[in-house]
Amino acid sequence: MRAIQELYPVDFAHCFGCGISNSSGHQLKSYAQDQEVIAHFTPSPQHMSVPGFVYGGLLASLVDCHAMATAAASEIQNNIAPRFVTAALRVDYLKPTPLGPVLEIRGHVTERSPKKAVVALTVTAEGIVTVRAEVVAVRIPKTMEILGG
Amino acid sequence: MRAIQELYPVDFAHCFGCGISNSSGHQLKSYAQDQEVIAHFTPSPQHMSVPGFVYGGLLASLVDCHAMATAAASEIQNNIAPRFVTAALRVDYLKPTPLGPVLEIRGHVTERSPKKAVVALTVTAEGIVTVRAEVVAVRIPKTMEILGG
Numbered sequence: 443m444r445a446i447q448e449l450y451p452v453d454f455a456h457c458f459g460c461g462i463s464n465s466s467g468h469q470l471k472s473y474a475q476d477q478e479v480i481a482h483f484t485p486s487p488q489h490m491s492v493p494g495f496v497y498g499g500l501l502a503s504l505v506d507c508h509a510m511a512t513a514a515a516s517e518i519q520n521n522i523a524p525r526f527v528t529a530a531l532r533v534d535y536l537k538p539t540p541l542g543p544v545l546e547i548r549g550h551v552t553e554r555s556p557k558k559a560v561v562a563l564t565v566t567a568e569g570i571v572t573v574r575a576e577v578v579a580v581r582i583p584k585t586m587e588i589l590g591g
Numbered sequence: 592m593r594a595i596q597e598l599y600p601v602d603f604a605h606c607f608g609c610g611i612s613n614s615s616g617h618q619l620k621s622y623a624q625d626q627e628v629i630a631h632f633t634p635s636p637q638h639m640s641v642p643g644f645v646y647g648g649l650l651a652s653l654v655d656c657h658a659m660a661t662a663a664a665s666e667i668q669n670n671i672a673p674r675f676v677t678a679a680l681r682v683d684y685l686k687p688t689p690l691g692p693v694l695e696i697r698g699h700v701t702e703r704s705p706k707k708a709v710v711a712l713t714v715t716a717e718g719i720v721t722v723r724a725e726v727v728a729v730r731i732p733k734t735m736e737i738l739g740g
Contacts (some may be wrong), residue, residue, distance in 0.1 A: 464637060491607070491676065
């Protein structure tokens, strides 16, 4: 199964968080599974906040990219996933996230309109939900397509 | 003038976003100025979302670390800044942020209790506010000090 990020148009595959063409980036890969979208990611040792725990900015980044993939998942046509961008990001850090274990990120759409989707997400480490998030995704505006198109 | 991040205890100076000891990280530096805390940061070319624009996850990361510094700014004693961690992050992307110009991040505390501070922030590029954020910072819990202490 191909990741949703592998189905973005090539001009929009440079994202630092999930672009398959960004060799310096995180290259998050999200997969549709039933009504959810799921990704796994193992942070690197340098991705710490304080020793032993994952940097909150990385967690926000993972949630952000995964939400765009979740918004796109049900609108894939002809093996092309539409590119969404983030309008608003809300992340609640419920517990410190341990650095070391693989993280599981899950998302599902809670609201949908033609141009917008609201996505609810969790990050889980070793079976414990450490982060809850809600992200508003909008279809990429024409003003952002000028340089990429 | 020293940056607030230069005043964190050495055990807590490894943060990917702002730790002076994290050579792989962003090393954001925030400075108190009157009632505000200000940082400047120039994203690298690879920090893109789509070509021409800054990755939202990076913007969330900058806001996150800058908020912790803003929470600490008024509580520095004997050249040591207390370490806060993020409880909640809310980021509104008002406009796409152009990739290239130096960004200015400004924060100020809007609510304060002994263990908590709420920080309001903006990110500005070329004189235009592109991001507004609100971050809840809490003093680092004892459970996160075990490995760092």
